[in-house]
Amino acid sequence: MTEMLRPGDAEYDQELAGFQIAVPRRPDVIVPAASAANVVEAVRYAGEHDLPIAVQSTGHGVAVPFEGGVLVTTHRMNGVRIDAATSTARVDAGVRWGAVIEAAAEYGLAPLSGSFPGVGVVGYTLGGGFSLLGRRYGLAADQVTAIEVVTADGELRRATPDTERDLFWALRGGRDNFGIVTALEFGLVPVTRLYGGSLQFGTESLATVLHVWRDWAAEMPREMTSSLAMVPMPDLPMVPEPLRGKHVAQIRIAYLGDAAEGERLVAPLRAAAPLLGDTLAEIPFTESGSIANEPPFPHGYRADNATVSELNDTMLDAILEHAGPGAPVPTVVLLDLLGGALSERPEHPGVDWDREARFTVRALSVVDDAGMVAIKAAHEKLFDALKPWSTGKLLTFVYGDSDAGTEASKVYSPADLRRLAEVKAAVDPANRFRLTHNVEPARDAG
Known part of the structure; x- marks a missing residue:
């Protein structure tokens, strides 16, 4: 029998801990799985005892709080x-x-990974997967060729474009609603190096840098993936002195071309305002995590996002007002340039999203700095202001909300939500995998 941990057991709290610490969970049973067979046994146990079931790898994308199961x-x-x-x-x-x-890297290849190498492959990919190489190669989910998954009946299935076709579609974008993935197979791309890093500007330059980056982004080739982060830096000794206590604009660059052309392309950004930091250089892809240089330690956070059709001056003013230095809640804002391969439909697409969107706007606040209620209110003001230009939302960037279980209905198109519900009814009619951004099974399926 697979090991099971219960509240009060010595290793329970350590096994429960993950990267996201703001979403409380207290399952009746934790199953530390070391193999697909362990996962099968855990799912069958949940079915025999009529319990809901959830899965956790690194704990970055914990969706909803729960007790039991x-x-x-x-x-x-x-x-x-x-x-x-x-x-x-x-x-x-x-x-x-x-x-x-x-x-x-040992074979001259690279995956479509994101900004932080500590993120789990499966959760990231099932949410779509927005890569540092995305404008050139598309979503990470588009590269998936096979998914091995244990469904609610306790069976290990292999889903590909030719077998379990509906399940293969639903998992890539529908996340953990349909089972527990035990293995992924996906394509790699011939990338060993890139021109990358960041440019950092001070508080007084935020408005200028926002406008310059927005205009610059419109002219970029698909080999250029870029984002702009507005980050309130704490006034603490571990923060580099030039950035300490400032609200920093950080332009992040990942360019799949030679360094000389990269230098030419970013020249207008370097000239936008006085620089506080400049880390742009040709780097091996193994150092791609240094571009964003995100904090590696667990913390609690709430995040929301919107895809938008443009970034006009009214929108940039709203971003500065609701998430800039004068905002009531310290907020990290990330603006991501879309387009290129992200706008093209692959041969075997997963759950669809608005491929015509031009940017994402993401907001993230650390729960240590403000209460969840205040953070939610601040985020709502920002996204309400952007609503006239919003085209959708990415489920993979919704974290830490107590009512996040309702998010699925806000993210998927009516047609996709209907198809997801039909797949759910086929593989999980009892809605056992509901401790997530839940898609409920269609009640009239079949």
């Missing part, structure tokens, strides 16, 4: 295999991107 942890499932002949990777459920980046 079964939590399967997969961080022990850490196998990585690279097939250089086919430029593909096979990873187990608990693998983080850093391990794939290092393994693929």
